[in-house]
Amino acid sequence: MKALSTIEGEKISMDIFQKINEHEQVVFCNDESTGLKAIIAIHSTKLGPALGGCRMLPYKTVDDALEDVLRLSRGMSYKCAASDVDFGGGKAVIIGDPVKDKSPELFRAFGQFVDSLNGRFYTGTDMGTSPDDFVHALKETNCIVGVDEAYGGSGDSSIPTALGVIYGIQATNQALWGSDQLDGRSYSIQGLGKVGYKVAEQLLEAGADLYVTDINPQAIEHLSEKAKKMGAAIKAVRSDEIYTVPADVFVPCALGGILNDQTIEALQVSSVAGSANNQLLEMRHGQMLQAKGILYAPDYIVNAGGLIQVADELYSPNKDRVLRKTKAIYDTLLSVYHYADEQGITTGEAANYFCEKRMEARSRRNSFFTHDKRPKWAVRN
Ligand code: NAD
Numbered sequence: 063m064k065a066l067s068t069i070e071g072e073k074i075s076m077d078i079f080q081k082i083n084e085h086e087q088v089v090f091c092n093d094e095s096t097g098l099k100a101i102i103a104i105h106s107t108k109l110g111p112a113l114g115g116c117r118m119l120p121y122k123t124v125d126d127a128l129e130d131v132l133r134l135s136r137g138m139s140y141k142c143a144a145s146d147v148d149f150g151g152g153k154a155v156i157i158g159d160p161v162k163d164k165s166p167e168l169f170r171a172f173g174q175f176v177d178s179l180n181g182r183f184y185t186g187t188d189m190g191t192s193p194d195d196f197v198h199a200l201k202e203t204n205c206i207v208g209v210d211e212a213y214g215g216s217g218d219s220s221i222p223t224a225l226g227v228i229y230g231i232q233a234t235n236q237a238l239w240g241s242d243q244l245d246g247r248s249y250s251i252q253g254l255g256k257v258g259y260k261v262a263e264q265l266l267e268a269g270a271d272l273y274v275t276d277i278n279p280q281a282i283e284h285l286s287e288k289a290k291k292m293g294a295a296i297k298a299v300r301s302d303e304i305y306t307v308p309a310d311v312f313v314p315c316a317l318g319g320i321l322n323d324q325t326i327e328a329l330q331v332s333s334v335a336g337s338a339n340n341q342l343l344e345m346r347h348g349q350m351l352q353a354k355g356i357l358y359a360p361d362y363i364v365n366a367g368g369l370i371q372v373a374d375e376l377y378s379p380n381k382d383r384v385l386r387k388t389k390a391i392y393d394t395l396l397s398v399y400h401y402a403d404e405q406g407i408t409t410g411e412a413a414n415y416f417c418e419k420r421m422e423a424r425s426r427r428n429s430f431f432t433h434d435k436r437p438k439w440a441v442r443n
Contacts, residue, residue: 112152115188173202226367253316
């Protein structure tokens with residue numbers, strides 16, 4: 063060990079092992095013929111095989127890519143535990159420009175690397191990749207989820223994600239006001255994309271008042287027309303104004319890191335419940351929200367509907383079961399709020415504690431996932 067620190071190359075390996083300390087396995091994938099450079103990180107298979115999407119981004123350095131895949135795969139372990147699906151946390155990143163560097167062969171090569179993990183890792187679309195890309199990967203491995211129904215997948219996962227956000231808002235309203243009614247309250251929605259638009263539609267249908275923002279004016283126009291047809295109206299505001307409007311609930315459905323020193327100072331809402339990943343810039347921002355009396359619905363619990371749907375594919379897809387499990391987001395959130403209140407901790411801390419307890423309890427029975435310990439439900443492999 064001592065000698066390693068004196069050899070430059072070996073010192074790097076030591077640093078890498080420190081970096082991946084919490085992770086079970088990290089695989090660097092290199093395929094010269096297609097130009098594939100990817101990293102697969104398996105954080106934990108204590109609850110079952112690792113599950114997580116694959117991002118494609120033009121990372122500036124391999125370190126940036128590694129940092130991202132380690133952080134995201136860890137987050138997936140918590141998200142799986144919170145949603146009570148029998149999967150662990152994993153994630154993959156492909157280093158490349160999604161506009162210029164994609165090819166069917168590249169995704170087939172990626173599929174081969176996934177297959178080499180022998181059922182320890184299941185993946186699908188994430189930022190920069192689409193379900194169609196994974197149709198190519200599917201030719202090489204069964205460990206792909208979230209493709210279109212025509213290819214045996216479960217289709218658009220933003221539908222259950224949006225539904226989960228609605229259940230999350232209802233639970234949050236219940237905790238704050240003793241009633242989970244959506245109407246009679248106002249909501250400020252940031253981002254009217256796949257998830258945000260559907261959430262906005264459901265809130266409008268419930269008779270709620272909406273402030274909305276999106277950098278894409280077409281999204282606002284569409285929603286505005288929809289509202290008009292329903293005899294309702296929305297208030298469209300500038301991107302930076304969404305933090306200052308006097309709504310009851312802030313519903314972030316666009317970017318991460320939007321709960322930070324500046325925005326929390328400006329917020330005039332009673333709660334935050336939305337789909338965006340990694341909403342808190344830092345964990346301490348959960349304390350800042352709490353000090354300001356704003357109830358924060360931990361993002362990875364609220365936005366788990368899509369994960370629930372892709373995980374369900376591996377049990378042989380069943381839409382009723384997905385709905386039932388997505389509905390459970392309501393009760394999970396209420397338990398988290400109750401525990402946070404009881405212990406005097408933030409809701410983010412309570413959510414992490416809740417997930418760690420689940421992982422710990424299961425790990426006493428499972429060590430880690432291997433192919434021959436494959437559960438009966440893994441029907442596709
Ligand atoms: P999307 O790309 O379809 O929509 C994002 C929307 O936000 C777009 O309309 C975009 O124009 C808008 N936007 C971007 N920057 C903005 C800004 N500064 N101000 C206002 N609007 C802005 O993405 P999506 O699938 O709807 O996902 C939304 C969020 O939810 C993301 O953070 C995503 O990671 C998270 N999420 C999505 C799913 C899912 O099933 N799609 C699941 C879990 C989490």
